Amino acid sequence: MLADTAFEDINEAKADMDHIYNQSDPRAYFHELNKLDYAIPDTAKPIFQKLIGHLQQHQRETLHILDLGCSYGVNAAILKHDLSMDELYEHWGQKKMTDATSEGVVAYDQQFFNDIDTSEDIMVIGLDQAENAIAYGCPWS
Ligand SMILES: C[S@@+](CC[C@H](N)C(=O)[O-])C[C@H]1O[C@@H](n2cnc3c(N)ncnc32)[C@H](O)[C@@H]1O
Structure with missing residues (x-):
């Protein structure tokens, strides 16, 4: 176990x-993390998929997943819609995103996620201390 000073x-x-x-x-989240080649959600994806597949064999109802520190819903996007971080970096890096208002981005993203396949029958419940990130994920609230 690490001492407090080590942490x-x-x-x-x-x-x-x-x-x-x-x-x-x-936009800023993906812009900054792209520069750092942030890839944890991609790396974790096959592990979560294996776990989801295993749990789905044992229950008929839609699986509910709690994502702690969910941010803007990155894991939900990756798992529900079978997207990759590269695809998400590309999506939020598009030229038309640069000049858009936040409201415009939210509206565009709602359409984007409505239009793509939801390949996994899962419900991802996100929890995060960042109120604006949560509000982005639940624009109807
Ligand atoms: C590195 S980001 C990871 C976001 C996302 N899970 C991903 O993989 O891209 C860490 C997230 O944890 C959230 N966070 C940090 N401390 C927290 C706390 N004590 N309670 C809830 N959320 C927290 C931050 O607001 C941020 O959205």
Whole structure:
């Protein structure tokens, strides 16, 4: 087990991303993380898919998944719609996104996710301290 000081040292070495966690749409989040080649959701995807497949063999109802620290719903997008981080980086990096208002991005994204296949019968429930990121994921609330 690591001592508190070891955690502090690790946290000090980590990049501070607080400024991109709570914006009204995901553009800055994906712009910054793309520069860092952030790939954890892609790496975790096959592990979650295996777990989901296993659990689905044992229950008929739609599987409910709690995503702690869900941000703008990255894991939900990747698992429900079988998208990759590269596809999400491309989506939010499009030229037309640059000049759009946040409301425009939200409306465009709603259409985008409505139009693509929902390949997994799962319900992802997101929890995050970033209120604006949550509001982006639930624009009807
Ligand atoms: C590195 S991001 C990961 C987001 C997403 N799961 C992904 O893989 O792209 C970390 C997220 O955890 C959230 N977070 C950090 N501390 C938290 C806390 N104590 N309670 C809830 N959310 C927290 C941040 O707001 C941020 O959205």
